[in-house]
Amino acid sequence: MPKLACVAGEPSGDLLAAPVLSALNQIPDMANLEVYGIGGPRMQAEGMRSEWPMETLSVRGYVEAIKQLPAILKVRKELIQNLTGEGRPDVYLGVDAPDFNLGVELHLRKAGIPTLHLVSPSIWAWRAGRIQKISQAVERMLCIFPFETEIYDRAGVASTYVGHPLASEIPLEPNVNQAREKIIQALKLSKNSLDGIVIAVLPGSRSSEIELIAPVFFETMELLSKQLQGQKLSFLIPVATPKLRAPLEALLLKTSNGNPDVEIHLLDGMADEVLEASDVVLIASGTATLQAALWKKPMVISYKVPWLTAQIMKRQGYLPYVGLPNILCGEFVVPELLQDEATPDKLAKALQEWLNNPGKVAQLKTRFAQMHETLRRPTGLLVAQAVAQTIASSRQKRVNL
Incomplete structure (x- = not known):
C-alpha cells in the first residue's frame, strides 16, 4: 500500500x-x-x-x-x-x-x-x-x-x-444576490435584511489575531455606523473556528450595549458567502485577502502583532506591502493599515473611500479578474x-x- x-x-x-x-x-x-x-x-x-x-x-x-x-x-x-x-x-x-x-x-x-x-x-x-x-x-x-x-x-x-486552488473553487463572476439569500436563510433574517450596504469583516482565524485586531475592527464598525447614519449598514463576520466564537460574541455584546443600532451578524464559517455578498471588506492580512480579491472585492487590509514581532519582521522585510493582492499586483491596489496605523478613524475613512468611488472599484475588479485567470x-x-x-x-x- x-x-x-x-x-x-x-x-x-x-x-x-x-x-x-x-x-x-x-x-x-x-x-x-x-x-x-x-x-x-x-x-x-x-x-x-x-x-x-x-x-x-x-x-x-x-x-x-x-x-x-x-x-x-x-x-x-x-x-x-x-x-x-x-x-x-x-x-x-x-x-x-x-x-x-x-x-x-x-x-x-x-x-x-x-x-x-x-x-x-x-x-x-x-x-x-x-x-x-x-x-x-x-x-x-x-x-x-x-x-x-x-x-x-x-x-x-x-x-x-x-x-492556487482557491482560484478554481471561486467562480469568475460573483453572485451577490444569491450569496445574500444564503446568509439570510442561515441567520433566519427577514427577506430584505441585506438590501443596504453589506460590509464583510474578517478579523482572522487565530486567537492572537482576535485578541489584537478584532477590538479595533469592532470600534471601526461602530464608528462607521455613526458616520453613515441614515444609510442601512450590515456587518457580516464569518467565525473561522468554533473556539473564536466566544471572544467575538463578547466584543459583539460590548458593541451592541454601547450602540444597539449597529447591525453585526456572526456566522459559523461561510467566509466565501460573506465575501461574495459584500460591497466592501475589512480584513486581517493573510490568505483571506486573496479570497477577497478572487471574489473581486474592494478591501482594506489591516494587521496588528506584538511590538517585538513587528520589529523583527520589519528588519527582515523586502517588500513595501504585506497583503497578497498588493504583492501579486506589484503595487498598492488596496490600502494597508498596519500596527499604529490601524485605528478606527483611518480604517473607517479607507472603507468610505471605496464606497464613494464606484469607478475606482470597477477598475479594481478588472485587475482582480486578470489575477484570477492567472491563478486558475x-x-x-x-x-x-x-x-x-x-x-x-x-x-x-x-x-x-
Whole structure:
C-alpha cells in the first residue's frame, strides 16, 4: 500500500491540501493510498488520519511561537521519530507552515525520504536566505504563484507552478444576490435584511489575531455606523473556528450595549458567502485577502502583532506591502493599515473611500479578474500528480536496490 505523510499546520493549509487528497483518490494507482500526519477537518474528510492536533501548530509571529514552542517541538520530535521508523512514508508533503515543515523535511530527506512542499515560503518578501535551507530540505517546491518558479530556478531548486486552488473553487463572476439569500436563510433574517450596504469583516482565524485586531475592527464598525447614519449598514463576520466564537460574541455584546443600532451578524464559517455578498471588506492580512480579491472585492487590509514581532519582521522585510493582492499586483491596489496605523478613524475613512468611488472599484475588479485567470489551474490534480509520480519513483528505486 503506498503511503503519504502530510502535514498542514493551520486552517489555510487544510483548505489547500483537501483538494489534493481528493484528486489522489481519483488516480488509479493511488486508490489504496494511506494518508496520515497532521491535518484539519477538510483533509480528514478526504480520508486522512491526523495523529496530532493541527491547532498545536497554528500560531503566527515570533512572540506567539515562543509561547507554544515546547508543544511544537514535542510534536515535531514525535513526528520525525514516527516517519523515520514504523510510519516511514513513500513521500512527505509539507503544506505551508515552513517554520515547522522545513525542519521536518530536512530530517526526512537526510533519511532518504522524498520531500515535496506545497506553498513556497515568502522568500520574495522577506528572509531570502531561507532558500539555502529549502534547497537542502525540499526535493521539489510546488508553487502557488507564477513568479516563484523563476526564483527557484536561479537557486537550482526543482519547482512546479500549480496555481492556487482557491482560484478554481471561486467562480469568475460573483453572485451577490444569491450569496445574500444564503446568509439570510442561515441567520433566519427577514427577506430584505441585506438590501443596504453589506460590509464583510474578517478579523482572522487565530486567537492572537482576535485578541489584537478584532477590538479595533469592532470600534471601526461602530464608528462607521455613526458616520453613515441614515444609510442601512450590515456587518457580516464569518467565525473561522468554533473556539473564536466566544471572544467575538463578547466584543459583539460590548458593541451592541454601547450602540444597539449597529447591525453585526456572526456566522459559523461561510467566509466565501460573506465575501461574495459584500460591497466592501475589512480584513486581517493573510490568505483571506486573496479570497477577497478572487471574489473581486474592494478591501482594506489591516494587521496588528506584538511590538517585538513587528520589529523583527520589519528588519527582515523586502517588500513595501504585506497583503497578497498588493504583492501579486506589484503595487498598492488596496490600502494597508498596519500596527499604529490601524485605528478606527483611518480604517473607517479607507472603507468610505471605496464606497464613494464606484469607478475606482470597477477598475479594481478588472485587475482582480486578470489575477484570477492567472491563478486558475487544476491545482489539486497537479499536486496529486506530483505526489503520485514521486511515490512511483521512490518505489521503483527501492525495487532496484
